[in-house]
Amino acid sequence: MATFFGEVVVAPSRAGVDDESAEEACEETPEDREIRRELEKKREVDVLWTLKSGASAGSSAGEPFACSKFIVAIGRNAAAFLSSFVLDSVCWEVVGVVKLWNEWCRTSNTTNVLPTDSFCLFYQLISDPTVLLCQCSCYVAEDQQFQWLEKVFGCMQKEGLQVTILSTCPVADYKTQESTLTLTSPFLKALKTKEFKEQVCCPLLEQPNIVRDLPAA
Amino acid sequence: MFVPCDRGGGSANPDFKGFTLLMPAVSVGNVGQLAIDLVISTLNMTKVGYFYTDCLVPMVGNNPYATGEENSMELSINAEVYSLPSKKLVVLQIRSPFIKNKYRPFCQALLSWVKSSKCARVVLLSSSHAYQRDDEQLLGTPLRYLLTPDLEKAVGGLMQELNWKEMEKVAAYPGINDTEKVLHIPGGGITKLLFTESCSKGIQMAVLLKFCSEGDNIPDAFALVNYLNEWLQRIKSEVSSNNSTDTSSQWKIPSSWRLLFGNGLPPALF
Numbered sequence: 202m203a204t205f206f207g208e209v210v211v212a213p214s215r216a217g218v219d220d221e222s223a224e225e226a227c228e229e230t231p232e233d234r235e236i237r238r239e240l241e242k243k244r245e246v247d248v249l250w251t252l253k254s255g256a257s258a259g260s261s262a263g264e265p266f267a268c269s270k271f272i273v274a275i276g277r278n279a280a281a282f283l284s285s286f287v288l289d290s291v292c293w294e295v296v297g298v299v300k301l302w303n304e305w306c307r308t309s310n311t312t313n314v315l316p317t318d319s320f321c322l323f324y325q326l327i328s329d330p331t332v333l334l335c336q337c338s339c340y341v342a343e344d345q346q347f348q349w350l351e352k353v354f355g356c357m358q359k360e361g362l363q364v365t366i367l368s369t370c371p372v373a374d375y376k377t378q379e380s381t382l383t384l385t386s387p388f389l390k391a392l393k394t395k396e397f398k399e400q401v402c403c404p405l406l407e408q409p410n411i412v413r414d415l416p417a418a
Numbered sequence: 419m420f421v422p423c424d425r426g427g428g429s430a431n432p433d434f435k436g437f438t439l440l441m442p443a444v445s446v447g448n449v450g451q452l453a454i455d456l457v458i459s460t461l462n463m464t465k466v467g468y469f470y471t472d473c474l475v476p477m478v479g480n481n482p483y484a485t486g487e488e489n490s491m492e493l494s495i496n497a498e499v500y501s502l503p504s505k506k507l508v509v510l511q512i513r514s515p516f517i518k519n520k521y522r523p524f525c526q527a528l529l530s531w532v533k534s535s536k537c538a539r540v541v542l543l544s545s546s547h548a549y550q551r552d553d554e555q556l557l558g559t560p561l562r563y564l565l566t567p568d569l570e571k572a573v574g575g576l577m578q579e580l581n582w583k584e585m586e587k588v589a590a591y592p593g594i595n596d597t598e599k600v601l602h603i604p605g606g607g608i609t610k611l612l613f614t615e616s617c618s619k620g621i622q623m624a625v626l627l628k629f630c631s632e633g634d635n636i637p638d639a640f641a642l643v644n645y646l647n648e649w650l651q652r653i654k655s656e657v658s659s660n661n662s663t664d665t666s667s668q669w670k671i672p673s674s675w676r677l678l679f680g681n682g683l684p685p686a687l688f
Contacts, residue, residue, distance in 0.1 A: 344517050380683060
């Protein structure tokens, strides 16, 4: 199939990939298991918080902290948008960092980053500590996305929490009846849950377009 | 793993006791998934929940079965469950590929959910690489079936009546030892794993698959869903009220199948 609702694979055979590995999994030797475990450990996502409220600086913060608004910018463009228009050192302070490694990038736990680095940082609005912001310019691999999600959101109170996710996609991936050459790009599209009752500032994403990876997670 | 939709007024966990679970394998040509799309769309099934799982690549979009403005804004994710209680049918749709090393955990979680929700049987729609067929398989129907021993007892006779072909086993060591035969479903994704696990867990499962290749798999999806209908129509009431012999017209194509092969042409091309 060329495209299909939910089409996310970029490999030549989009279905039935690696069914051999499914069979090999049941014939794992102890050495294979050990190697796989080591690889999994290397690919673990670590979330380190340095919140003033006394939450421990470790991936397992004691109690979930109060959060009313959480803005997540995924990808270099979205992260740059926040750097240019929202963040500054006066109103925002760094309160957390994600440390991870995959074949595409490695982040570190330093908070002094350059725009060209791969990083994933959390900021808190000083005047209202329940407002959090995340800039994630590193690529979070498929097998790490769920972990990232659970570890980050696991630390927050979800009651009354409003989450806004900013990300970008290539225009070439946008499916529309007209040619993409005639579209005025860049343009905004949104997806929202039914719980989101406020006015959305742009049109909703039409079928059959989809969002994948960390923004989708 | 299963999270019910909050429909307000409905019970917390929908009851699937005695239902048939219809689901796809993510396999060559995505034929199973396309066929499931046709079933959900035609029967206008209601979403009753989704799977919260780390085994599939995340994705999200707006309602793929939207028929108009009013129902086009519901979010849809990678593994969702739909039901039609009047036909005792519950359908799982999977929309993205498996993450490496997550086949087995998914199969285990799925089968344990099948048992706990007391589904009577599972029907898995799948496909296999057409280029792997042997000389005999190249002739005749490209559709095959498989039944777990528990389901064989119940419906084996019906398969004979329908004149269906069982999926052939292949030699485990071709050329060396032709007597030992194993089940081999190349391009079938989790089909074989799910089938063998179901056999060992005593679950009634049927696999319906089609030999096909990547390309425009819409005709393959129609063939598979009509194959399914040959069987399910026998034991349930008519899927559609249309009794015509033109079987492709009774299935409703979902709106998300638009633009399957790319955008409109740029006028500057001409």
